[in-house]
Amino acid sequence: ExxxxxxxxxxxxxxxxxxxxxxxxxxxxxxxxxxxGVGEPDFDTPEFIKQAAIQAIHDGKTKYxxxxxxAELKQAVIDKFKRDNKLDYQADEIIVSAGGKHSIFNLxxxxxxxxxxxxxxxxxxxxxxxxxxxVGAKPVIVQAGIEQRFxxxxxxxxxxxxxxxxxxxxxxxxxPSGTAYSADELRALAEVLRDYPNVLIATDDMYEKIxxxxxxxxxxPMVAPDLxxxxxxxxxxSKAYAMTGWRIGYAAGPKKIVAAMKKIQSQSxxxxxxxxxHAAVAALSGDQSCIDTMVxxxxxxxDYLIDALNKIxxxxxxAGDGTFYVFAHIEELMQKVGAATDVELCEKLLTxxxxxxxxxxxxxxxGYCRLSFATSLDVLREAVKRIAEFSASSx
Ligand code: PLP
Numbered sequence: 001e002x003x004x005x006x007x008x009x010x011x012x013x014x015x016x017x018x019x020x021x022x023x024x025x026x027x028x029x030x031x032x033x034x035x036x037g038v039g040e041p042d043f044d045t046p047e048f049i050k051q052a053a054i055q056a057i058h059d060g061k062t063k064y065x066x067x068x069x070x071a072e073l074k075q076a077v078i079d080k081f082k083r084d085n086k087l088d089y090q091a092d093e094i095i096v097s098a099g100g101k102h103s104i105f106n107l108x109x110x111x112x113x114x115x116x117x118x119x120x121x122x123x124x125x126x127x128x129x130x131x132x133x134x135v136g137a138k139p140v141i142v143q144a145g146i147e148q149r150f151x152x153x154x155x156x157x158x159x160x161x162x163x164x165x166x167x168x169x170x171x172x173x174x175x176p177s178g179t180a181y182s183a184d185e186l187r188a189l190a191e192v193l194r195d196y197p198n199v200l201i202a203t204d205d206m207y208e209k210i211x212x213x214x215x216x217x218x219x220x221p222m223v224a225p226d227l228x229x230x231x232x233x234x235x236x237x238s239k240a241y242a243m244t245g246w247r248i249g250y251a252a253g254p255k256k257i258v259a260a261m262k263k264i265q266s267q268s269x270x271x272x273x274x275x276x277x278h279a280a281v282a283a284l285s286g287d288q289s290c291i292d293t294m295v296x297x298x299x300x301x302x303d304y305l306i307d308a309l310n311k312i313x314x315x316x317x318x319a320g321d322g323t324f325y326v327f328a329h330i331e332e333l334m335q336k337v338g339a340a341t342d343v344e345l346c347e348k349l350l351t352x353x354x355x356x357x358x359x360x361x362x363x364x365x366x367g368y369c370r371l372s373f374a375t376s377l378d379v380l381r382e383a384v385k386r387i388a389e390f391s392a393s394s395x
Pocket of ligand 1: 099101171175204244249
């Protein structure tokens with residue numbers, strides 16, 4: 001009998017990966033399963049980015065680098081923030097990590113003590129609460145359902161803050177909801193945060209580029225420059241450039257916090273892969289039109305899917321602003337097919353209709369499911385057909 005740590009026993013394996021695995025198992029047994037569980041673009045990494053990596057290998061850029069990333073990449077990140085967000089950062093306010101997830105983990109490790117509280121709006125990206133628990137801190141979940149387009153209000157934020165609150169997550173556009181906060185909504189949250197100077201803001205901008213709302217992208221330090229000194233921006237190249245496997249994320253924030261994140265990284269993973277860093281330089285400083293091609297396609301699929309799902313009895317969705325996810329309200333469908341929970345409904349859908357989705361409860365909000373549209377329109381049409389038949393076959 002192995003006695004594992006309390007730390008590891010306090011968390012769950014990533015539920016989104018679990019669904020993908022279950023769907024893969026069924027596929028291997030010969031079942032024709034449609035997987036809408038994935039969390040990565042279905043596009044290939046653009047060719048010029050691959051070429052930069054190949055060149056880096058030929059040039060012998062295959063050794064340890066600075067722990068927090070090569071100077072060229074940090075400069076490319078600084079240029080990106082200036083160009084896209086009109087935000088100024090110095091090199092010692094930037095750290096490059098092995099994926100966005102790694103940046104987040106470094107931040108939580110560097111900032112939180114056991115007992116500290118972290119505000120997490122739900123539906124949330126699955127890793128926030130578990131990473132919070134992993135460092136001994138306490139997730140405080142604030143619910144925002146479909147009726148508020150999955151965005152928390154200033155009143156909810158104020159009610160959730162206690163004298164133990166040390167961090168607040170904000171993820172816009174959001175995985176899993178696909179909705180984004182407007183500049184005005186962010187200003188209203190900033191108004192509350194000004195009253196609580198001990199709360200650090202972690203803005204997860206991973207889907208910044210996958211956005212089609214009327215308004216341009218905004219994050220908290222863009223609309224409330226006075227809060228920049230207590231905000232850490234978390235982002236990366238994974239989603240915007242279809243580079244999930246390369247493992248490059250980055251963070252920007254106050255010098256002291258970034259230095260602490262670097263210290264953690266120096267004693268755990270050291271630098272992210274040198275070759276991937278050179279690829280990321282090309283991604284951030286090369287021709288950005290590759291993003292438009294992908295975003296246009298995502299939007300096209302989004303529009304189809306929202307419309308088609310809303311026609312199915314028992315399913316209700318609101319249009320998103322970006323990402324490649326729909327967070328569908330399925331409580332009526334659950335009642336209709338006699339599923340007590342969203343997990344049960346997703347299991348039924350997988351066994352009966354051979355469509356794999358992730359239950360909303362995995363993201364902290366029951367009665368929903370997340371569909372990823374990082375797959376072709378043909379596959380989406382077939383999935384919709386199966387879900388519609390599934391709904392129609394139960395009375
Ligand atoms: N943040 C959000 C909201 C995400 O959805 C993801 C990936 O799914 C990440 C961060 C982490 O991205 P990466 O693959 O770079 O670790």
